[in-house]
Amino acid sequence: MRRIEILGANCGRCKAMEECARVAAKRLGLDCEIVKVTDPMKFIDYAITAIPTLVIDGKVIVSGRVPVLEEMEKLIAN
Numbered sequence: 001m002r003r004i005e006i007l008g009a010n011c012g013r014c015k016a017m018e019e020c021a022r023v024a025a026k027r028l029g030l031d032c033e034i035v036k037v038t039d040p041m042k043f044i045d046y047a048i049t050a051i052p053t054l055v056i057d058g059k060v061i062v063s064g065r066v067p068v069l070e071e072m073e074k075l076i077a078n
Contacts, residue, residue: 002032004076007043008052017052017066024072032076 004021008014018036025032037043037055046055050064054075061075 004034005037005055007037013066014052020072
C-alpha cells in the first residue's frame with residue numbers, strides 16, 4: 001500500500017492538494033493511505049521550504065504548488 005502525505009497548513013492550496021490526491025487515487029482505484037501532515041517538525045524532516053508538499057512513500061514529489069488532476073494521477077500512479 002502506498003503512503004501519500006500532504007504536508008501543509010489548513011490553507012486553501014493545501015486543502016486543494018489533499019482533495020486532488022484523494023480524487024486521483026479514487027479514479028485510479030489505488031490502494032493507498034492519504035495523510036494530511038500539519039506538524040512543522042515533519043516539514044523539517046523532509047527539508048521542504050514551501051507548502052503544500054506531496055510526499056509519496058517518503059519521497060518529496062511536488063512542493064509549493066498544486067498539480068492539476070491529470071498530473072496528480074501520473075505522479076501517484078508511478
